[in-house]
Amino acid sequence: MESGLYVVATPIGNLGDISARAVEVLAAADLVAAEDTRHSLRLLQHFNISTPLQAYHDHSDPRALRRVTDCLAGGGAVALVSDAGTPLISDPGYRLVREVQQQGYAVRPVPGACAAIAALSASGLPTDRFLFEGFLPAKAGARSSRLQALAGATATLVFYEAPHRVAATLAAMVSCFGPDREALLARELTKTFETLRRAPLAELAGFVAADPNQQRGEIVLVVAGCRExxxxxxxxxxxxxxxxxxxxxxxxxxxxxxxxxxxxxxxxxxxxxxxxxxxxxx
Missing domain, CATH: 1.10.10 (Arc Repressor Mutant, subunit A)
Structure with missing residues (x-):
């Protein structure tokens, strides 16, 4: 395998969604840089891959970066993975990619699953233009301010949200976007208890508030844009x-x-x- 940093997408739930190329790259790499080595070790073990793992996240010290660049300097290949889905999409890693590029090494994407794109594709909402916002601020005031700033956006809006905040976020969206704005709750995508529910925001907020099970797991919210x-x-x-x-x-x-x-x-x-x-x- 050619030397370089390979940005490898991994499954967001169903392990069958990993690509054959991703498995090949993970097996052939000299090193896997993982957001959480314990989580990624289970994935590698499932596919009988024994490539050495090292932690790499936004709080890693310079030694972690140096180990990656030392591997590349020796003509090796490093695979960068996040806990699930495509690395760098609301995940750590862009500093590593920039540093590797600045040092003159190749960076190669190995595409695959992404929760935001999976939710958008199944939303039934317009997909010709969309705005990915990632996670909203955790504090209520900052969250409402950000939503107010987005209220006039005509593109479809895509958010990630933590399960313990999803009810409060939907309530804030009702207040900022109006109760009738259409939205999709995409929860635990590709997993056993997957939920896909599209409804006006007020109805969706009520549905989540009334069912604690909808306040668990990995969540994507897709919201229709404002009418022009x-x-x-x-x-x-x-x-x-x-x-x-x-x-x-x-x-x-x-x-x-x-x-x-x-x-x-x-x-x-x-x-x-x-x-x-x-x-x-x-």
Whole structure:
């Protein structure tokens, strides 16, 4: 095998999802750098792989990095793995990749499972544009601030979340995105107790709050983006438009607000039509 750092994706649950190339690389490498050696040792033992393991994570001391680069300097191959899925996707390792590249060694991806992409592919939500946010802040105030900043994003949003915070996060999403925004809970993907449930955020929050089993395991949340007309129209303009529409025909209300704000009359009129449709369905 050619010398270099191989960034190797491993299964997120079902061990059958590992690729044949990943098994070959792990077996042929001179060293496996793992986020958690105890976890990765079980994977290697399952496939009868005896390659030496060393820990590498964001808190590793310089000796761990030096062992990797020393191996590469001697013409060896190092496989970088995380606990599950594709390394560096909300996992440690990018500093190692940068350092290896800066020293002139090759970095080669060995693609495979990724929880974010697996959830997105099964979400039933638009996939032409998506924004991966990883983990939200743990503290409630910072979490709400980040969600507010994302409220107008039109791309589909993808989050990882810790099980003990998922109920609070869904409640915060209801507050920041609105109760009717569609979302998917993807829990324990490819494992025995896999959950895939798409529903409006308020319904999804209630489902999780009522079932402690849904607050366990590995969790991905996929949330529909904001409708484009809603993203362009601020909450203040929307409130003004709705208030004027109570006194004026919708087209006239849209024309007045268009004159005041510079926004397109058609956009404002379509917003009012959608607001009326949503209101009638409540």
């Amino acid at each position: 007309q809603q993203a362009a129209i601020s909450p203040e303009v929307g409130q003004l438009l709705q208030r004027l529409a109570q006194e004026l025909p919708a087209r006239r209300a849209a024309a007045v607000v268009a004159d005041c704000t510079g926004l397109r009359k058609k956009l404002l009129y379509e917003y009012l039509l959608q607001y009326k449709t949503d209101g009638d369905s409540d």
